[in-house]
Amino acid sequence: MNKIEVVEYEEKYRSLWDEFVEKSNNGTLFHLQSFLEYHPKGKFNFHHLMFFENDKLLAVLPGGIVDSNIYWSPVGASYGSLVTEDIPFEKALLLVDTMMEYFEKNGFKEIFLIPPPIIYNKVITQHIEYSMLYRHFDFELHYISHAIHINFKKDFLSYFDKTARKTIRKILREQKIQIRESTDYPTFNEILVKNKAKHNAKPTHSLDDMLRLSKLVPNKVRLNMVYYEDIPIAGSWLFICNPKVVLCFYNMLLYEYEHLKPVYLIMYETVRWALENGFEWVDIGVSQDTKSSNPMTPALSLINFKERFHSRGILRSTYHYKFRD
16 A cells, blocks of 8 residues: 655645535535635635655545644534545545644644535545544544435425425415525625624624635535515525535525415425435534534424435534643
8 A cells, every 4th residue: 555645735726626526425515625715815724735656646635723732624614524436435534644644743622524424425434534533533523414305216305295295385385485596695695694693693704705716616505585575584505515415504584474485485495406406415503502502403493394305314513632741
């Protein structure tokens, strides 16, 4: 087995990095340098790594340094960890060993890695994850996420539960509200901020963030807006993460129009569009009770709502390793 060389990322590798992620087995939008560049310079202490075998790129690891000696992957994104092609187990184990040797040699005390859930893999394999567990990584925590498997053998609406089917058919029949693709990020941002404020929270992205991403990765984001008599009342921001998965990053509404059930129309249109464009999964995000002191506490009402649309729970796990002093 050949020795693997670790190289710290530099701007000159940008094209090589992004091309590798696009062709990889488990890479996503969140691993691309073109995505990470939406953050203002200096916001994070990025420390991205590249792993070469015989001058051929074998893996990339986007991430950053926290508190001087703790490494997180991702930083400034939803998913991180090692991105590879579909590699055999022995090479995966050598890759994990090489990564750990690098961090130990460079004085890191802890590693936190959040890989994409398994549905994002083009070929289903967990060689990297098993290698980490074999080398005594543990779990910091798990989140439950929900995703819709688009394996429908007939009209997809028939897979939704009775309430969802009835509600969506009524919306489509009466046509009181309409949904369409939009570039109106300022209006969506207003809805987003009002929605989050109701839950004593703030959005992950500012309006400037969304506008930058719409320019940096225009083919990987999609904004859908719902209108009632030309009044924007709800919206959904989708991330085209890779050829398999579309992620609903935000599904937001103005609560004074909640009685019109705009989120039902959003879910219908998202699944319809994803099915039409050849995706296999719609990821509708984590389902945690953010008000609980235990971060793993599930939000049961949210989960019950998501399950109306044929979604199932998948794990979003954080792998952790602490070096001995």
